[in-house]
Structure formats: C-alpha cells, structure tokens
Amino acid sequence: MTLSKAYRQILIILGLSSVTFLMLFFGFARDNRDLIFLAFVLSFCLTVAIVTATLDFRKNEKIRKQLEYMTKSIVSHQPVAPLFIRPGNPYKQIADQLTELQSRQQDESKTIKNSNTELVTILSSLPVGIMVIDSSQDVIFANHKMASMLQRNIMNQPHSYSQDIRNYQLLSLIERVFEDHESQQTEIRSVGDHSSTWDTSVVYNQLENDYHISVIMYDISDIINVKQMQIDFLRNASHELKTPVTAISGFAKTLLGGAMDDRKTLVEFLKIIDQQSTQLTSLIQDVLTISHIQNGTPHHSQALELKKFVDAKLTGYSSMAKVRDITLVDEVPQDAVVSVDSQMLTRILQNLVSNAIKYNRSGGSVTVKYSANDSFWQLHVVDTGIGIAQKDISRLFERFYRADDSRTKQKVSGTGLGLAIVKELVDSIGGVIHVKSQRGVGSTFTVEFPINDESQTAQVDK
Ligand code: ADP
Numbered sequence: 001m002t003l004s005k006a007y008r009q010i011l012i013i014l015g016l017s018s019v020t021f022l023m024l025f026f027g028f029a030r031d032n033r034d035l036i037f038l039a040f041v042l043s044f045c046l047t048v049a050i051v052t053a054t055l056d057f058r059k060n061e062k063i064r065k066q067l068e069y070m071t072k073s074i075v076s077h078q079p080v081a082p083l084f085i086r087p088g089n090p091y092k093q094i095a096d097q098l099t100e101l102q103s104r105q106q107d108e109s110k111t112i113k114n115s116n117t118e119l120v121t122i123l124s125s126l127p128v129g130i131m132v133i134d135s136s137q138d139v140i141f142a143n144h145k146m147a148s149m150l151q152r153n154i155m156n157q158p159h160s161y162s163q164d165i166r167n168y169q170l171l172s173l174i175e176r177v178f179e180d181h182e183s184q185q186t187e188i189r190s191v192g193d194h195s196s197t198w199d200t201s202v203v204y205n206q207l208e209n210d211y212h213i214s215v216i217m218y219d220i221s222d223i224i225n226v227k228q229m230q231i232d233f234l235r236n237a238s239h240e241l242k243t244p245v246t247a248i249s250g251f252a253k254t255l256l257g258g259a260m261d262d263r264k265t266l267v268e269f270l271k272i273i274d275q276q277s278t279q280l281t282s283l284i285q286d287v288l289t290i291s292h293i294q295n296g297t298p299h300h301s302q303a304l305e306l307k308k309f310v311d312a313k314l315t316g317y318s319s320m321a322k323v324r325d326i327t328l329v330d331e332v333p334q335d336a337v338v339s340v341d342s343q344m345l346t347r348i349l350q351n352l353v354s355n356a357i358k359y360n361r362s363g364g365s366v367t368v369k370y371s372a373n374d375s376f377w378q379l380h381v382v383d384t385g386i387g388i389a390q391k392d393i394s395r396l397f398e399r400f401y402r403a404d405d406s407r408t409k410q411k412v413s414g415t416g417l418g419l420a421i422v423k424e425l426v427d428s429i430g431g432v433i434h435v436k437s438q439r440g441v442g443s444t445f446t447v448e449f450p451i452n453d454e455s456q457t458a459q460v461d462k
Pocket of ligand 1: 351355356359383385387388402404418
C-alpha cells in the first residue's frame with residue numbers, strides 16, 4: 001500500500017511537469033502572463049515534489065541496506081541490533097519479521113550453547129575417558145579422565161591425536177578405524193608408572209557430509225585384578241589344601257600297608273596325621289572366614305569394656321604362651337570403653353596374638369596396648385619376637401603369604417591367611433592396619449578403628 005506512495009509521487013511529478021510544460025508553452029505562445037505565472041508556481045510545487053520524492057527514496061535505500069546487512073548477519077549467526085521503523089514505511093513489516101527471526105535465532109543459539117555446556121560438563125565428569133577426533137585426524141574434544149589415563153595435558157585447540165596418544169596399540173586401533181571406517185573394540189594394556197588395562201572402543205560416527213571418531217576408554221584394571229585374585233586364591237587354596245590331604249592319605253596308606261605293626265611308627269604317623277588334619281581344619285576355617293567377610297557379613301557394634309575383653313582373650317592363649325615361655329600383658333587402661341563388633345574384634349585379636357606368640361622367642365612377651373583420639377582408637381599388639389624382614393612387610397597381608405622363615409623352614413604351623421583375614425575385617429569397617437618391625441627385636445601391629453558415630457564414642461581415659 002505504501003509502495004504506491006512512490007508511484008503516486010512519480011505520477012504527481014509527471015502530472016505537474018506536464019501541466020507546467022503546457023502552461024509555459026501556451027503562456028509564451030499566447031503571451032499570457034497569468035499562465036506563465038501559474039506555470040512558475042507549479043514548477044515550484046514540482047521542485048518540492050521532486051525533493052520530497054528524492055529524500056524518501058534515499059531514506060528507503062538506507063533502510064534497504066540496513067535490512068540487507070541484518071539478513072546477512074542472521075544467515076551467518078552474527079549478533080546485530082534490531083531495526084525499528086516507523087509505521088507506514090514499506091520496509092516496516094519485513095524489518096519486524098527479521099527482528100523476530102533474529103531474536104528466535106538468538107534464543108535457539110543460547111539453548112544449544114547451554115545444552116553443549118551441559119554435555120561437556122557431563123562428559124568431563126564421566127569416569128570414562130572420551131576423545132573425539134575429526135576426519136582431519138584432529139582432536140576436537142577430550143575429557144579430564146582421558147587426559148589422566150593418557151597421563152598428558154590435552155590442549156583445547158584442535159591438534160593431531162598422535163600428540164596425545166603414545167600407546168602403540170591404541171594408535172594402531174585408531175588408524176585402523178580411519179582406514180576401514182568401521183568401529184573397533186579391544187582391551188589395551190598400558191605400561192608406564194601405573195600399568196592398567198583399558199576396555200577401549202573406537203567408534204566410527206558417520207555425519208551428514210563428514211565423519212568423526214570417538215575413542216571411549218574404561219579402566220578395568222580393578223575388575224581384572226579382582227578376577228586374578230580370585231583365580232590366585234582358588235589356585236593357592238587348592239594347593240594348600242592338597243598338602244595336608246596328601247600327607248594324611250600318604251601316612252594312612254603307609255600305616256595300612258604294614259607300618260602300623262610297628263608301634264613307634266604308628267604313634268609317630270598318627271601324630272603327623274593329627275597335625276595335618278588340624279592344619280586342614282584351620283585352613284578350611286580361614287577360607288570360610290574370608291568368604292564370609294567377602295559376602296559382607298554385617299557388623300553389630302556394641303559398647304565394650306576393652307580391658308576385660310582383652311584379658312579374657314589373653315587367658316585363652318595362656319597355655320599356648322606357657323609352652324613357649326612367653327608372658328602375656330594387658331596394658332589396656334581400666335576405663336577404656338569402645339564401640340565395636342565383638343566377634344570381629346575377637347578374630348582380629350586371635351590372629352594378632354597367636355602370631356605374636358608363634359613368631360616369638362622363648363622368654364619373650366606379648367603386650368596389648370590401647371590409644372585413642374577424637375577420630376579413631378587404636379589397638380597395638382607388641383611382641384619381642386623374630387621380627388619381619390623389610391621385603392616381607394609389604395606382602396604380609398596378601399592371602400597365603402608366609403614370610404620365608406615360616407614357609408621354607410615350616411617351623412611354625414600356619415595357613416598364611418590370618419593377616420589377610422585381619423586386613424579384610426579392618427578394611428570392612430574403614431579402619432587401617434599397619435606394622436612396625438625389626439628383625440630380632442620384635443614387631444608391633446597397630447589396628448586403627450574409626451569412631452564414626454558420636455553415640456558410639458568411647459569413654460577414654462589414658
Ligand atoms: P600364618 O598362618 O602363616 O601365621 P599370617 O597371615 O597370620 O599367616 O601371617 C603371615 C606371615 O607373616 C607369617 O607366616 C609370618 O611369616 C609373618 N608374621 C605374622 N605375624 C608375625 C609376627 N608377630 N612376627 C613375625 N612374623 C610374623
């Protein structure tokens with residue numbers, strides 16, 4: 001409708017110029033001064049009409065250029081100021097629509113940006129290493145976990161993946177996916193400061209006109225270790241069980257084969273059979289205990305007068321200590337009260353005290369002590385025994401581990417499971433066990449029990 005204003009202006013200009021021309025023509029032809037004067041008045045109106053039309057044209061041309069710029073900015077997703085035009089202007093409607101389009105585009109860009117930020121935050125905090133490589137073989141995204149698995153700082157700017165990945169197996173896997181355009185999955189072992197096993201998927205993602213490759217790695221070292229531990233446990237358990245069973249059956253067969261007619265041999269062999277069956281029983285008991293702990297048997301904590309409790313347990317070992325001429329001492333303060341599962345504490349004390357007696361020297365001593373602070377209480381089992389070599393200390397808590405002296409010379413009977421049981425029990429309540437030892441001087445095993453609940457805090461007076 002307003003475009004017709006331009007036509008109107010053209011028509012007015014054309015009309016005015018024709019009438020002015022005719023008036024001038026007839027005015028001069030007939031020498032009519034009135035006509036000539038009227039023609040001059042009309043030519044003034046014509047000039048005004050031309051000037052107005054020119055100004056309107058220039059104004060609209062400027063708006064047209066602004067709209068053109070605005071359109072280009074919208075197409076290239078660049079921010080641009082909205083254009084406000086007075087009503088009646090021919091470009092008013094289109095300018096309003098472009099402004100609306102641009103504001104919608106900005107809203108959508110914000111939503112996309114927010115979703116992207118959310119996605120990057122989620123990907124960054126995942127416990128899985130993720131790396132995205134574009135078709136030019138440049139890394140365009142890698143999360144923190146991937147950086148820590150590769151033990152490298154990964155730049156944010158696109159860069160070749162070979163700058164970050166040094167593992168030959170992983171490099172070849174990615175190369176293969178680039179060549180074949182087919183996803184691959186395998187387990188990769190990383191060697192370095194900490195050797196680990198990664199379950200690795202290199203996924204080929206086809207996009208509309210391009211493709212990406214995503215490397216997804218999950219550290220499965222713990223799972224593999226647990227599997228390996230189970231295999232080792234079964235292998236060691238069957239080996240350890242076989243030894244007494246073979247001995248029992250061997251000696252029984254020899255006796256049945258005629259050796260039992262000799263009374264001295266009979267007694268000697270029966271003693272061995274008895275000894276081996278005791279060993280077999282302890283072994284089975286220890287294996288059962290380990291499996292109970294692994295099944296997560298719940299603990300029932302209760303307030304315990306520690307001194308009385310330790311006294312009772314030490315009394316249970318008095319005959320074993322007497323045979324070896326070892327003094328048992330309870331140095332736990334009279335008023336120490338702790339909150340603990342008594343069955344669990346019994347098992348811990350049994351293992352530590354029997355070891356302290358077994359691996360002691362004649363005339364030595366075993367002392368049980370207590371200490372505490374606001375966050376934990378400690379039980380110390382101190383002996384004056386043979387001590388433990390430094391090389392053995394780090395392995396003491398492994399299942400079936402026996403230090404050289406106790407294994408090769410087999411002076412002292414044992415299953416190699418006692419300390420493993422203690423460690424698993426202590427771990428199950430979030431406690432800690434440590435050992436200090438000196439060869440020929442003695443050892444101190446310290447178990448730290450956390451004090452979690454204020455209601456369970458022990459009344460301590462050292
Ligand atoms: P075992 O049944 O052999 O005693 P443990 O798991 O209780 O098994 O102990 C593992 C090994 O640690 C023992 O074989 C022994 O060599 C060593 N050990 C444990 N306690 C002591 C100790 N108090 N003094 C010296 N060596 C010890």
